[in-house]
Amino acid sequence: MDKKFIEKVVDLFIENGAKTLTMDDIAKEFGMSKKTLYQKYTNKEALLGDVLHFKLNEVIEKLNELDAKIENAIERMFCRDEHFEKAAQSNNTILIRQLIKYYPAIFNKHMMEFSERFSEVLVHNIEKGRDQGYYRNDFDARIYGKIFFQLVMSYDSSPFLDTNEIDRAHYNNEALMFFMNAITTEKGKDYLKKITAKKDPV
Template sequence: MNLESKLHHQIIEKAAQLFLSRGFKSVTMDDLASEMAISKKTIYTHFSTKTDLVAKASEFTFNLILEGIINIRAQELDPIEELYVINDFVHENLKNEVSAPEYQLCKYYPDIFHELNQRKFEAVHDSIITNLKRGIERKSYRSDLPIEIVARLYFLNITGLCNQEIFPNETYNPNLINHAYLDYHIRGIATEKGINILTNIQKERNL
């Protein structure tokens, strides 16, 4: 990787960090230039507009999360434990308690949001379909589940958890919301064996 390519990647990575911690709306190109100790003109030689940079930074974050989820799935954990491990990984890397990045991306950059949301649906759908089938095979989930419907309901609900109009951060703790939804989801699909696994996981995590 040459120096220009390295700088290009560094700008994307730093922008992604700032957007996640402060929000897409509030971070300016001047803020990014100051953080990186480079000129704004240098940034504009790599990205013609802030929207262009938002798109690249969002894709960078998406790919980072997707790679992590793929690595977790490769471990073939218990299906219920897998849901908790993936949830931990996603929220540790997004750190979105204050800025609510997904909600801001939808509000201020809808075209970028909708493109990424389609890719997110495909990734989540594949992950949850596999998780449900494994859970049924292990008799942790009910055998009569409408798998395709449950997978789509799961995506719909985790997407809705980010909606600041329904769950504003100043009122609802994002961590508590996510754990409440996981409990809700698993109890709705689990067998008695699955409920016992869930109970043990929650005890270990002090939930």
Template sequence: MDDISRDIGISKKTLYQHFTDKDDIVYQVIQYRMEQNREHVSCRVADAHDPIEEILLAAETMRQYLAEMNPALLIDVQRHYPRAWEVCTEFKEKFLLESIRSNLKRGIEQGLYRAEIDIEIMARLRVELIRLAYDTDVFPRMLAGMTEIQIQLLHHFVRGILTEKGSIIYNQYVQQYQNDPASSPQ
């Protein structure tokens, strides 16, 4: 707490008025960031025209959020701050998985995603692909940038679940974003 109060330029007394200890600081920061991310993703995808655009917009929002975060932070939180890690796990289980399941279900209903996919398996696969991109044992930083890895994994995932109708729409989005990078969810 000495280092924290010195680094942010406030007294320890002031710091202790707001936080009980370092664990509490980490917990509240993680909780705030996860809620902020949930709101940002929800707002961004609200204007999507279809499940394909929704998954592209959600992926871009998550990519922006995670790009600001040092991958080592999540490892440290998992190892040393179980209460804060529980917030991360809850975000994954309750928000990410539910959002992806809902997207997959709507995509199937609209004939954009293949009807034979197993929604639960594909939802969990997508979450793990997001996590996998941050694993430096699998993707060393010198291999490719984080954004490029995320984009490649997303495209591979989406193309694997699309119907012919969905492929046409998806390719239109890809083409649109290549022609106008400012509007890109990539």
């Protein structure tokens, strides 16, 4: 199926949920027979897999574009990624809630792929920061990338976090500062102070 088809199906799943939206609904939305749809996708699980993969590719492509544009590794980490923030917030959509409940295997596979690919982006940033003298060399970049991913993605699902008391933006900023302070050298920490001073003038 083409990109426009997948984009529309993504919107339908986000609006209606993974369980609620049926293959009949999708076929009717596109004015096609269910037989035609099943010739492309043997079942809804296969279509859900393609939908999640498509959305993940969008997020990773945008992250990589910003990596290429912003040379300074620390500045790159403080550039707000609208697509990643949307992905993190999507953990609380009806699509994700129904995926977790009715299609846990598909959800877990998607999150593992998301973790792997997001960690790759962070590893690239860490390697660049090490070359620039901003990041330490004595830690496992891949594991730290996964830790940061888990921190950012846990806002809606953590049983230890009261989201009525802690705002998402504040949580994300604190998670980023926690991560950055853990990986920076003294040179990096000096640069970090300059950036945070600009963002939070007294």
